[in-house]
Amino acid sequence: MKKCIWLMLLLAGLVLMPVLGFANGGAGLPMTNGNAVIDYISNVNPYQDWQLWPGKGELYEGQHPHGAFLTTYLNEAAYTAVQNKAGSLPHGAIVVKENYTPEKKLAAITVMYKKHGYNAEAGNYFWIKYAPDGTIEKEGKVEGCINCHASVKANDWLFTGPIQ
Ligand code: HEC
Numbered sequence: 001m002k003k004c005i006w007l008m009l010l011l012a013g014l015v016l017m018p019v020l021g022f023a024n025g026g027a028g029l030p031m032t033n034g035n036a037v038i039d040y041i042s043n044v045n046p047y048q049d050w051q052l053w054p055g056k057g058e059l060y061e062g063q064h065p066h067g068a069f070l071t072t073y074l075n076e077a078a079y080t081a082v083q084n085k086a087g088s089l090p091h092g093a094i095v096v097k098e099n100y101t102p103e104k105k106l107a108a109i110t111v112m113y114k115k116h117g118y119n120a121e122a123g124n125y126f127w128i129k130y131a132p133d134g135t136i137e138k139e140g141k142v143e144g145c146i147n148c149h150a151s152v153k154a155n156d157w158l159f160t161g162p163i164q
Helices: 002-023 034-044 076-083 143-155
Strands: 069-074 094-100 106-114 125-130 136-140
Touching (some): 034 106, 034 125, 076 094, 125 143
Antiparallel strands (some): 069 094, 094 106
């Protein structure tokens, strides 16, 4: 009898795990909330372990407004799509860009997180800008980010390189 209860608990756990995962954004992805995304890319799946944008090294030269030097990381979903020139990033793709001053001091981190159904008019991206200490400067459907990135709408709103 005791064994049976343990077995049932185990089965219940196995059934509930993916359900809870989906409630939380699907397959363990963070919700469209700045703190949840920062926690995800800092602790759950640290972006420093991800691949760099193909063909870009660390601290490559950037343009206004982001920073004099940039390092851009792609999670697995984003990297695979960029590498295969998939035309657009899939649901769950995350691009994290570190923005450095001319003295190569980290000034801000900017993120684009693709979430289907989040904002269809603007590529379904959740945008975040935060300081190295974790303070969020902007998050959500940020007009400033969207208006400028709109000029590369045909490249799924991405500037760094062609994805098709
Ligand atoms: C005035 C135009 C402009 C604005 C405003 C802007 N960006 Fe960008 N963004 C760029 C350019 C240009 C690049 C390419 C990197 C470079 O060379 O600077 C870029 C690159 C990026 C990237 C790397 C992926 C890509 O598109 O290549 C991310 C992530 C990003 N921006 C996030 C943001 C966020 C978040 C905001 C708002 C807080 C924002 N951007 C506002 C112009 C802009």
